[in-house]
Amino acid sequence: MTAIRDVLIWDSERERAERGDIEIGSDGRITAVLPPKGAKGEILFDGRGETAAIPGLVNAHTHVSMTLLRGIAEELPLMEWLQTKIFPAEDRLLPQHIRSGAELAMLEMISGGTTCFADMYYFMREVASATLASGMRAALCRGITGDDARKLNENLSLAEDFGGREGRIIVQLGPHAPYTVPRDFLARIAGIAKDRGLGVHFHWLETEGELKTFRDEYKISPSEYLAQAGLLDAPKLLLAHSVWHPSDELGRVNRSNVTLVHNPKSNLKLGSGYAPVREMLDLGMNVALGTDGAASNNRLDMWDEMRAAALMHKGYHKDPTLVSARDVLKMATLAGAAGMGFEGVGLIKAGWHADIALVDISGPRYVGCDDRNLPEFLVYSGSSRDVRATIVDGKPLYKDGCFLTMDSQEIVAKAREHRRDITK
């Protein structure tokens, strides 16, 4: 038994934060939330009433190994960015680069309170084993382009070998996007997902040009396309971006197995537009939050993403009541974990996994922060720099600037070397 002492606890089921202790069992699950000094066991962390405890942040759409490609293509439109810069660089990536980029990303995520992520890329066995070693939780898939049975088979063997490992890895199927995977192959992938109980992670209507293709070439509505391909019947479907999903068609994809992943900063940086998040939330849809890869953001910082999500819709719609701080904190925690298929992840309550970010609220930006306004302080004044500890399944991965499961100096040095390899 271990304990996190005297913290201000908030999750998306709470109206007000609660000052207390979190008691954690040897299985890594929370056994009780108790009044301050009420928890028994070895003290993992003493918050002294100056620390907030929130569920670990969940980055629901990223490509972690792209940290090695950070900055190689700036200020270009998506298709040009992909075809002239990203795809050629990706051709040079070897398994050791994928591992190195993934580890670099994990340092960044862990130090900012992120405990869980959904990733689509290739050489994913490297990402899976790095995830297991780091202590993080992830939903992983092999990005599938074309009608390439080899890539699909790699994805399926990833599921066989890593799915369910240590309760921290979920393997999904990863058809890349409607513009990179033919429709009949997409239908085949969707059928396999349904048969084998695997989720699907898919890039969806990121740019306006894609919507135009549906209208002018496929002559089918986007929602109908998803339904006909069988994707809406996948046990879990993560639709990344969904910027151009027509808002009058959202009802058609409003299903409990479907999660829309909002990526505000990537969409802003690539000039893609803004997703109809107001409408999605009004319909009660499950909306998660992601950073996308480091080549299009360029941070894997969920605090930054929360702030962008909470601000941009207010500005576009000229309505400060839209997409509240509490909405985005839920998107960045419970909604992401549930969307990937992790059960019992994303709240701080008995029986749930002890995936927790501890945040220092003693600094100047938090004067006036209390049990009623903590979510707003975190989103509008807070930053990843305030994270003091990151815990997954009751195990601290990061505390007071130190990485407890990873050698950060070695990882950064190796990543520098690998970056030189792939850009020379």
Ligand SMILES: [Zn+2]
């Ligand atoms: Zn992406």
